[in-house]
Amino acid sequence: MKKQNIILSILLILFVSPMIFTSCSKNLDVNQDPNNPTDVPENLILPALLSNFSYEVNGGYPTRIAALWTKHLAGGIAGNHEGNYLITAQDVNNFWTNYSYPDVMNNAFVLKNKATANGNPNYSAIAKIILAWNLSMTTDVFGDIPYTDAFKGTEGVFKAKYDTQESIYTSIQALLDEAITEAASTNNVLKVGAEDFVYQGDMKKWTALAHTLKARFHLRLSNAPGKTASAQAKLALDEIAKGAITLATQPTFKYYAKTGAENPWFQYAIDGKWALTTRPSQYYINKLLASNDPRIAFQARKVVAGTGVDPANVGKYIGVTNEAPSNSIGNYSAIGSFYSTNDAALYWLVYPEVEFIKAEAEFLVANKTVNATVTAAYNKAVKASMDFYGIAATDADTYLNNNALKANANLAYAQIMDQKYIANFLMFEAYNDFRRTGLPALPINNEMYPGQVKLDQPPRINQIPVRFPYPSNELLYNSANVPSDLSGDPTKSIIVPVWWNGK
Known part of the structure; x- marks a missing residue:
């Protein structure tokens, strides 16, 4: 996959800086490779971590496939492909083996440990937020994944055991709690600054993002075994009340009109x-x-x-x-x-999602009934989506009047999730919402629906996939730890729900 120029520039800095800053004080150590520094400071690790998470994960393979499977997008090409559910163990190798684990999670793990050792809790906070977020996206598509053993290569652990998805979500919430505490610290040897490409070192914004993610993840488990929708919704509302992103503080990553550095x-x-x-x-x-x-x-x-x-x-x-x-x-x-x-x-996460979290959570807390609070939350969420694009208030009001929340509970839930689906265009979260609620009621790709022309290409399988197959590298080199209850045939494994799917 083609890297951004901005990432390459960061890596060049990493390679060159040790020589620049040490050549005047001592002779070059012939036993040390100057192009592969073993000790890189936090302010040089952070920008590469954020860049990789943005390009390779949040804007990368899992999000692109999710957009195809939720019908935001389609692939207008002949034959079987991801758009009609052809996905193989080889297809997901890059995401797992090159991007998610080494480029993002391992570097986040290194950053948090280094920051803790050096007395820089703000850097650790950001690292933990990215680690938690990336963990969620990885477990959401694969289910059980390595975590507690995943970063122990220096300890001789090369075949990591898999943690259950339930325990992964416990770890995610713990990481975010720790991040919120560390983000509040003003006792830092090294202050986060412009190398933070998202918030330029504004830790209050990172804290609000952490609370937003916690709310999202509580709601994610609304149908998980052993959980109740109303209790998870209450937890989500509690987190949003502690702080959340706004229209002005949505996490975004800037790209440039330069070859290789584009969106x-x-x-x-x-x-x-x-x-x-x-x-x-x-x-x-x-x-x-x-x-x-x-x-x-x-x-x-x-x-x-x-x-x-x-x-x-x-x-x-x-x-x-x-x-x-x-x-x-x-x-x-x-x-x-x-x-x-x-x-x-x-956009890593859009503000309208916050308002839709509130709308759905209020609906679930009310035991899936429509009351004045639910209606007000729904109206605010739809308007937030219009404001996100700068749509005129008169146009937004006209649309909302034509799509007022129904009193019938089933219809109302469908409306809330349908509007959230539109507001989360090209967002990975739309795929998670569809899997956990079944809403909106999407037809399988290339299935006939009103207004569609007749199609010749049948879908690969007869339902929308609910997970990725495990990568072939894991099946080959770590087969003893890969969950044995999933078939090696991707057409069978990708229709088995993950733990939180509750089905």
């Missing part, structure tokens, strides 16, 4: 580094058009004139399906510029 969605779907065929799905485009949703202008682009483009399609929103289109791919809408220009910021 991940631009690289993946717009400029051809990866593909030009990954575009908003026909299902999703038709859904927004049917309700006159003003957010469509930000989430998708209108078709523009060009070679092979039917003039009748120009100026329209047209989605693709997970098969080779009958026309040139230019006849279909691309991902909206808001998300996919070369210098667009990548």
Whole structure:
């Protein structure tokens, strides 16, 4: 996968700085490789950690696949592919073996330990937040994963045991609690500054993000074995009350209009580094058009004139399906510029999710009934999604009036989750919400639905996958620890729910 220039620049700093700062004071140690420093300070580890988490994980493979499986996007190419549920043990190797574990979690582990030893709790706090977040995304797609043994290579542990997903979530919450405490410390030898590409060392913002994540993860377990939805919802509301991100403090990562440093969605779907065929799905485009949703202008682009483009399609929103289109791919809408220009910021988590956490949690605390509190929370959440894009209040009010919360409990829950699904466009969280609630009620990819043209390519399996298969590297080199209750056949293993799915 192509790295960003910004990451390469950071790595060059890591390689060069030891020589720069020691050459004047002593001769070069011929037994030490100057290009592979063994002791790197916290302020040089942090930017690389944040860059890798943003590009490789939050804007990387798990999020891209989730967007296909939740029908935010589709892959307009022939044959079986991820869009119609072809995913293999080899396909997930890079995410597990190259990105999630070494580039993010191991470096977060190193940073937190170094920061603790050096008396820099603020750096440790950020490292723990990223570690907890990355752990959640990894366990959410695989289920049981290595954690307690995962970073013990220096101790001779090369075949890590797997921790249960339930214990992983306990560890995630503990990491976030520790991070909140450490973020409040003013006793730091080294102050976090501009090398923090997300919040520039503002620890109050990191604290608010940690509380937001804790709320998200409490709600994640709403249907987990041994848990009750109302109790988990109460825990989520309690965390939000302690602090949460706002429209002004959403965690974003900046990208640049320079080759290799562009926004991940631009690289993946717009400029051809990866593909030009990954575009908003026909299902999703038709859904927004049917309700006159003003957010469509930000989430998708209108078709523009060009070679092979039917003039009748120009100026329209047209989605693709997970098969080779009958026309040139230019006849279909691309991902909206808001998300996919070369210098667009990548949103790690959007403020509207906070309001939808409140809306769903209030509904669950009320034992899945609609009252004035639930209705007010729903209205605020929908408006927050409109405000996120800067949509005029009059347009937002018109939309909300046409989509007022129903009194019927089942319909109301479907509305809350449907609106959250739209607000979380291109967010990994939409996949988690779908799995734990079954909402919105998505058709399987390439299944017939009203307004869809007849398709020739059948889906790979007869349901939306609910997990990733374990990577082939683990099956080959750590097979004794890989959970034995899952089939080695991905078409069978990817339909087995993870622990918190509660099914």
